[in-house]
Amino acid sequence: xxxxxxxxxxxxxxxxxxxxxxxxxxxxxxxxxxxxxxxxxxxxxxxxxxxxxxxxxxxxxxxxxxxxxxxxxxxxxxxxxxxxxxxxxxxxxxxxxxxxxxxxxxxxxxxxxxxxxxxxxxxxxxxxxxxxxxxxxxxxxxxxxxxxxxxxxxxxxxxxxxxxxxxxxxxxxxxxxxxxxxxxxxxxxxxxxxxxxxxxxxxxxxxxxxxxxxxxxxxxxxxxxxxxxxxxxxxxxxxxxxxxxxxxxxxxxxxxxxxxxxxxxxxxxxxxxxxxxxxxxxxxxxxxxxxxxxxxxxxxxxxxxxxxxxxxxxxxxxxxxxxxxxxxxxxxxxxxxxxxxxxxxxxxxxxxxxxxxxxxxxxxxxxxxxxxxxxxxx
Amino acid sequence: xxxxxxxxxxxxxxxxxxxxxxxxxxxxxxxxxxxxxxxxxxxxxxxxxxxxxxxxxxxxxxxxxxxxxxxxxxxxxxxxxxxxxxxxxxxxxxxxxxxxxxxxxxxxxxxxxxxxxxxxxxxxxxxxxxxxxxxxxxxxxxxxxxxxxxxxxxxxxxxxxxxxxxxxxxxxxxxxxxxxxxxxxxxxxxxxxxxxxxxxxxxxxxxxxxxxxxxxxxxxxxxxxxxxxxxxxxxxxxxxxxxxxxxxxxxxxxxxxxxxxxxxxxxxxxxxxxxxxxxxxxxxxxxxxxxxxxxxxxxxxxxxxxxxxxxxxxxxxxxxxxxxxxxxxxxxxxxxxxxxxxxxxxxxxxxxxxxxxxxxxxxxxxxxxxxxxxxxxxxxxxxxxxxxxxxxx
Numbered sequence: 001x002x003x004x005x006x007x008x009x010x011x012x013x014x015x016x017x018x019x020x021x022x023x024x025x026x027x028x029x030x031x032x033x034x035x036x037x038x039x040x041x042x043x044x045x046x047x048x049x050x051x052x053x054x055x056x057x058x059x060x061x062x063x064x065x066x067x068x069x070x071x072x073x074x075x076x077x078x079x080x081x082x083x084x085x086x087x088x089x090x091x092x093x094x095x096x097x098x099x100x101x102x103x104x105x106x107x108x109x110x111x112x113x114x115x116x117x118x119x120x121x122x123x124x125x126x127x128x129x130x131x132x133x134x135x136x137x138x139x140x141x142x143x144x145x146x147x148x149x150x151x152x153x154x155x156x157x158x159x160x161x162x163x164x165x166x167x168x169x170x171x172x173x174x175x176x177x178x179x180x181x182x183x184x185x186x187x188x189x190x191x192x193x194x195x196x197x198x199x200x201x202x203x204x205x206x207x208x209x210x211x212x213x214x215x216x217x218x219x220x221x222x223x224x225x226x227x228x229x230x231x232x233x234x235x236x237x238x239x240x241x242x243x244x245x246x247x248x249x250x251x252x253x254x255x256x257x258x259x260x261x262x263x264x265x266x267x268x269x270x271x272x273x274x275x276x277x278x279x280x281x282x283x284x285x286x287x288x289x290x291x292x293x294x295x296x297x298x299x300x301x302x303x304x305x306x307x308x309x310x311x312x313x314x315x316x317x318x319x320x321x322x323x324x325x326x327x328x329x330x331x332x333x334x335x336x337x338x339x340x341x342x343x344x345x346x347x348x349x350x351x352x353x354x355x356x357x358x359x360x361x362x363x364x365x366x367x368x369x370x371x372x373x374x375x376x377x378x
Numbered sequence: 379x380x381x382x383x384x385x386x387x388x389x390x391x392x393x394x395x396x397x398x399x400x401x402x403x404x405x406x407x408x409x410x411x412x413x414x415x416x417x418x419x420x421x422x423x424x425x426x427x428x429x430x431x432x433x434x435x436x437x438x439x440x441x442x443x444x445x446x447x448x449x450x451x452x453x454x455x456x457x458x459x460x461x462x463x464x465x466x467x468x469x470x471x472x473x474x475x476x477x478x479x480x481x482x483x484x485x486x487x488x489x490x491x492x493x494x495x496x497x498x499x500x501x502x503x504x505x506x507x508x509x510x511x512x513x514x515x516x517x518x519x520x521x522x523x524x525x526x527x528x529x530x531x532x533x534x535x536x537x538x539x540x541x542x543x544x545x546x547x548x549x550x551x552x553x554x555x556x557x558x559x560x561x562x563x564x565x566x567x568x569x570x571x572x573x574x575x576x577x578x579x580x581x582x583x584x585x586x587x588x589x590x591x592x593x594x595x596x597x598x599x600x601x602x603x604x605x606x607x608x609x610x611x612x613x614x615x616x617x618x619x620x621x622x623x624x625x626x627x628x629x630x631x632x633x634x635x636x637x638x639x640x641x642x643x644x645x646x647x648x649x650x651x652x653x654x655x656x657x658x659x660x661x662x663x664x665x666x667x668x669x670x671x672x673x674x675x676x677x678x679x680x681x682x683x684x685x686x687x688x689x690x691x692x693x694x695x696x697x698x699x700x701x702x703x704x705x706x707x708x709x710x711x712x713x714x715x716x717x718x719x720x721x722x723x724x725x726x727x728x729x730x731x732x733x734x735x736x737x738x739x740x741x742x743x744x745x746x747x748x749x750x751x752x753x754x755x756x757x758x759x760x761x762x763x764x765x766x767x768x769x770x771x
Binding site: 001002003004005006009069257261264265272273275276277278281282284285286288289292293294296297299300303304314316317318320321324325365366368369372373375376377378 | 379380381382383450636637640641643644655661662664665666668669670672673674676677679680682683684687693694697700701754756757758760761762764765766767768769770771
């Protein structure tokens with residue numbers, strides 16, 4: 001067991017912490033809620049220049065070739081400042097999808113553009129039944145000779161309002177077995193027949209939307225991975241997404257703990273800091289337990305994934321616990337802050353909203369239940 | 379970052395498991411009342427076997443005849459012994475008194491008291507709590523008065539586990555009633571056969587005899603049984619010791635209960651042809667408990683890792699204690715609900731499931747959030763020492 005970081009990892013974490021704290025105060029988060037992509041071009045360029053958008057991109061394609069643990073350190077810090085924008089979908093999910101399943105041409109074209117900051121990517125999987133199961137994928141992929149026609153709708157498409165490239169999960173209606181029917185397609189935003197909905201009103205003020213595909217014609221070179229081989233890739237993306245979301249959530253909860261401890265040290269009632277009352281101090285202590293435990297279990301999952309293990313159980317346990325721990329942390333923070341934490345002007349609500357969004361992103365606890373139960377043979 | 383044990387650590391775990399498999403009697407009933415005499419005999423036999431293999435003193439430095447094992451190796455030992463529910467470990471002598479003597483004892487005291495502990499031959503108990511001194515331990519009132527070559531001890535100790543089995547007691551007594559409360563306390567070693575000591579059993583709510591009340595009436599303790607100097611007792615008792623204090627026992631007990639309940643849910647026919655294992659509500663609750671248990675386990679691992687880095691994980695150790703002890707309460711309570719009407723059947727009922735253990739454990743772990751520093755005291759430590767909040771008591 002080793003809970004420590006290498007010197008390089010410490011540098012990555014410290015660099016991320018320093019930059020993100022500077023660029024992303026509460027006022028920035030608020031202004032990005034009205035921004036079309038959630039990230040101004042100059043900030044995105046900076047993320048690319050620092051090597052973050054290409055962190056997981058292999059060096060051969062212009063990236064840094066680093067691993068999931070290093071990316072987790074950046075995401076933890078992004079969670080700590082509630083950093084908005086399409087980074088997660090692009091640099092974590094999009095990159096992983098292309099690295100896992102892309103052919104040489106796809107990798108060479110798209111991974112380079114992710115690394116150089118000229119492309120954002122979004123995964124379009126969930127539909128009316130948002131369960132992460134092959135049977136929930138109803139968007140149809142019909143063969144037209146060599147080509148395919150995609151028809152159907154995708155919901156909860158993260159950063160769908162601005163992504164340049166969609167990774168779309170669709171099912172071949174001529175294949176009866178649900179899992180074998182799933183194929184992934186790379187669909188550029190401007191492809192005819194792709195109708196991108198209005199930006200949704202969401203708890204996190206993020207950039208989700210729905211997309212409708214009206215007989216969208218795509219060629220064989222749009223298939224990501226093997227025809228009928230989409231589900232194993234999606235499953236891996238689901239695990240990566242859940243583990244990385246868990247560490248991002250833990251980062252947010254850590255910041256909430258820091259804010260609350262600071263408030264408890266400074267806010268005075270009855271002539272002394274409220275942190276001097278055990279009723280408050282014990283809530284803050286409970287938060288610390290949630291934060292530390294959520295962080296550890298998230299990194300265990302990430303480390304197992306980074307080692308190339310399946311890690312489905314570790315990921316499920318991590319996401320289930322992060323879902324619980326981070327929302328409980330938010331509740332305790334509100335109780336400790338009193339009325340001020342309930343205002344829009346206070347940053348606490350930003351984190352509470354994020355925790356509630358994170359809880360249902362890359363699997364809610366129900367989606368992860370069976371894998372978590374496999375760890376106890378149930 | 380590495381979330382796996384080393385090959386050497388895994389080899390040690392295998393060796394330990396092999397020994398447990400070969401040593402634990404096939405008819406061993408870990409659900410039995412461990413205050414029974416028969417159970418106690420087994421405890422003593424296994425303790426001597428552990429001593430023979432050097433595992434009783436796994437954590438001791440080599441210079442004192444120990445194996446000098448790392449905190450992580452100690453954790454593995456404690457984790458497996460707890461998961462397999464093997465009796466025989468010696469908390470008071472080998473894990474608490476011995477390291478205290480190594481740091482604060484005289485050479486003569488070490489020579490006199492350590493070898494019998496290492497051989498597993500002497501049972502120690504700990505005389506700290508008093509009827510009026512629980513969380514506020516430093517307010518203790520047991521007096522030790524200087525009478526030349528001896529101290530004369532008068533007072534009452536309570537919640538003393540194993541006092542009725544113990545040969546010796548280490549206790550805190552007030553030697554200077556004028557000094558501020560932390561500065562007038564001394565750490566004494568006392569033979570339980572000394573005239574003036576009376577042990578009265580206290581039966582816990584589970585009906586078992588673990589702890590006791592001890593009265594000291596003019597008990598004479600030779601001065602060479604004072605450890606660490608007069609009025610230094612608080613310092614001696616609270617010295618942060620190197621031995622593993624990860625709290626792994628708490629979370630491991632809870633993990634074992636989860637494992638037992640999961641097996642039960644798989645094997646028992648439920649209602650209307652649906653197994654308990656297929657019941658949606660129980661599955662949801664099982665999943666959350668499994669996640670919490672994994673998180674608590676990693677917190678304990680983190681404490682041991684930090685200790686191996688030569689840091690003092692005060693805050694993390696308190697977190698682990700709170701999380702592990704609360705988890706045990708949650709899982710045993712869940713267990714009683716899973717068992718439904720059967721959950722009320724105690725050990726000895728023919729129809730009891732899992733030998734009535736869940737009910738026993740449900741009671742037993744009520745003590746866990748209280749002993750070794752209540753969870754409220756632990757949260758004060760986290761808040762004050764870990765997060766810089768003002769002292770609140």
